[in-house]
Amino acid sequence: MNSNNSDKKISSAVISRLPRYYRYLGDLLESDITRISSKELSAKMNITASQIRQDLNNFGGFGQQGYGYNVEYLYNEIKKILGLDRVYNLIVIGGGNIGQALVNYTNFERRGLVITAVFDINPRLIGMTIRGVKIYDIEKIEEFISNNKVDVAILTLPRSQACKVANQLASLGVKAIWNFSHVDLKLPEDVIVENVHLTDSLMTLLYKINEVETHETEEEYNEHNTNQ
Amino acid sequence: MNSNNSDKKISSAVISRLPRYYRYLGDLLESDITRISSKELSAKMNITASQIRQDLNNFGGFGQQGYGYNVEYLYNEIKKILGLDRVYNLIVIGGGNIGQALVNYTNFERRGLVITAVFDINPRLIGMTIRGVKIYDIEKIEEFISNNKVDVAILTLPRSQACKVANQLASLGVKAIWNFSHVDLKLPEDVIVENVHLTDSLMTLLYKINEVETHETEEEYNEHNTNQ
């Protein structure tokens, strides 16, 4: 389904840059810019032109010598590569704050990412509706999955429940999990897991804050010494 | 402030693994496990023992030959490295769903990450309170920052407003931004930005879904051919 017809595995470094290319190309498209060279794009995105060309050429030759890339064409090609040319059904497991935030995020739908149901254990939530999406008792999940196609399960449960439910999802045939729980899920190899570990992300920010402070201190110290 | 007293810059690959080490060590601590070797930890975390030792030795020699690592000691050392041995004041810019979800996430406070205020433009939200945290008019942000120490600003605004507000934050002296907005902020070098691009994360998951489907198709095809 992806445009790469060769067999070589694309590195995850490359894949992680694709959405960013897609975003920048979308912006260019909105600004009615029809063509762009790797050099121009490189200046905008703050990566090397070489990397852009290397990345794109993993999937095919989308450009033209002496011209560059046609923005709309490249945008649509990356769209296809990312699999954004079809509709996905998503379910949210965990109707807490993050779960609700995701259901309320209307941009997903515009991209063909449709949240079809939310599941929770909390009786106060069950039966409620968020933006027209019903919250079901988590007990009903087996029934739901057997009657509805589910492409992605979004897991926003607390640590304690996440593993068990993830295993259940895997056994029910769910093949992709977007995991917001603060655990590393251990699942069969054919289940794809993409983690969003918010706390980890914040911690790396804190690390960098202190790193900067250390350097500043060192600089001040050096300055101090030099000036004497 | 970090424990690395040498000058060599720690690579971001290493830094991004630190929270994971911290998490696993915390789990071990809770299970009353007092010592662990890089080999044992490697099996648990699914990375090489060599990498663990290399990573840790960027910050110092925390282990002991023939023994391994003392779990509690290493846990606390990583805690210090990550800067989790002090309190941080955070503000949330954007009182929407994600902003509210973050305020409601009680685990932050347990780690010394205190959200002191939320800012929004929506008059319906201004004046409200989430878990005791007040939502202010975003107009009040200058006043707030000059009267209160702000270590991190969490930016959860829509794309359109994010850049402008980020610049304002930078000019008001905020030195770290945890950015949930779907834009790459262009800020002075001394402002640290950590991005959480949720849509990008989901897109890489979608890519992998289709990648698998492609491979499966190829396998089926090969099987088909072989069987004939």
Add this chain to the structure above:
DNA sequence: TAGATTGTTAATCGATTAACAATC
């Protein structure tokens, strides 16, 4: 002491960057 396991150097692997012939 013998066994275990670190810290660290060396080897390998992979990803990024540079260079340039091909070609629009």
Add this chain to the structure above:
DNA sequence: TAGATTGTTAATCGATTAACAATC
């Protein structure tokens, strides 16, 4: 045609893994 810019190969850089002497 001349200039621009790609696609791609080669060179470099950095990160991961392997190996092993040091030592608890």
